[in-house]
Amino acid sequence: MAGTPSEPRVLRYLDHLRHEKRLADRTLTAYADALARLQSAAEALPLALADVQPHHVRRWMAEAHAGGLGPRSLALLLSAWRGFYAWWGRHGRTLGEPALAQNPVQGVRAPKAGRPLPKALSVDQAVALAEQVPDALHPALSARDGCLVELLYGGGLRVAELVGLDLRPNDRAGAGWIDLDDATAHVLGKGRKRRSVPLGPPALAAVRAWLACRGELARPDEPALFVTRHGTRLSTSQVRTRLRAIGQQAGLPVPVHPHMLRHSFASHLLQSSGDLRAVQELLGHASIRTTQVYTRLDFQHLAQVYDAAHPRAKKK
Template sequence: MAEAAAPLPEPAEHYLAHLRAERQLAGRTLALYTDALTRLVQGAAALQVAPESLQPHHVRMLMARLHAGGLGSRSLALLLSAWRGFYRWWGLQGGVKLNPVDGVRAPKAAKPLPKALAVDQAVALASYEHKSSKGGDERGDPALHARDHAIVELLYGSGLRVGELVGLDVQASGSAAGWVDLAEAHAQVRGKGSKWREVPVGGASREALAAWLALRPGVAATGEPALFVSQRGTRLSASQVRARLKTLALEAGLPTSVHPHMLRHSFASHLLQSSGDLRAVQELLGHANISTTQVYTKLDFQHLAKVYDAAHPRAKKKTP
């Protein structure tokens, strides 16, 4: 909230009264409008311009100053909305001829970088052995242990989306949404936009899949085509994969909550760190536009920056 200031100009006070009486806004919402109008009046005064004389370029200057002062994109968008409504009402009252806020937009919020595991964390999760467990839960079932291991290996080793993973069938067919060919060491998957792509399946993934396939007949229902099935023998759902992965990560002692897409991010980031081949990573991920893949170059730079900060003698500040 803005600091206490002198009373608002008469048009602003009338607008707040309009919001209170005719639109019957809640007290909290009225307080937000009051703060927004206070910021507007203070900003106009700092620019030595009367509120009724503000132009779009003035509003952009106010946005820039508030943004530099620490306000985020969402807060700025709320301010603009309040200011826009005020000038629209003021124009209907004949007070102004121009709404200076029309056409002004808040800066776009920066998109957060995808979260990826460190290489040792991803390898630890893929190599994790279930704790022994008595009873009928999934941790005590060797077959479902083998299934979970194969799931982690495919998500991390081939960069599959969780929807692509659960859509895999044991064998290729006209209705299959994807399948794995162990002999050829690749998987055919149907991704976004029903586009097919071929991805390699590494040695660790093939070993894990072979172990699961040897035990799958004792779990899968008769005639079930899905590669990965639940305890009930039917196709595993995406939500079930998420739940199993979260449990596995906790058991493996990882310091962060893990979801399937994090393993896909880890696949892309680690591959790019090793190869530097952005186009190859794009093709393996099935991205239609390389700009989508380029976000992983930022992750790669973050990794390099951490290495630099930790290892380079010039990266450390000298102590006095």
């Protein structure tokens, strides 16, 4: 923490944020700390806040970065400082202040935050999850849960695409369906774009096993492929809850969520095929850049194998 701001202009700006902008207390605290840091940095030179120049701001950003602040924290500092000087420029004359020549923060940008790698299961973990017989209150629910895992991992479906599946094609918005004869899942993805995903024998067997007992739970007029024990369409939150429980039953060391299985599908497929374009099509990514994150995952996997197995990677 940089202390409490005491400069009158800064205090008036914080009052403006509190009473006119009605910022939340937590946000106000963060802005107050950021502006106290600005005030301290200027006083250390010494320098009046009105005389701060862009090169001062860049220097302070570099010092804050070297001191351990990450891109998000730096961006918050810049946002607070930029907003303060913009407010000062608009309201300075009404407060009897001289006009500011420029906003010294306007052209300064924080470094981009690194995009975190998606978490994926190892192949062994994914297989253990898929082979786990889900513990459920009803045999039909166990068959349903096994089918959920197979479609998420075996087809790379998004959870919304999964719960949007119906028994058969229809005109309902967002509906998808599975063609068992063609071994294909037809889904409606982001941007209302339809795509078809091939399904392997384990996924098809799981669908058939679920369909054989779905009628024990589903209401007669329910079009959804996946239903709850009350017979209505399964929700995304219910899928997440069931998947976490199945992961625990399988003894996996990490909490399992639907998107983790989609990531696992993509990274395992890329490791085996190396075909980035095919993975893009199967995932339904509009841009190849979105899919390229899995090349980083693949390299990370290869690096781990190298570190564990190659004689030259061993430390003496």
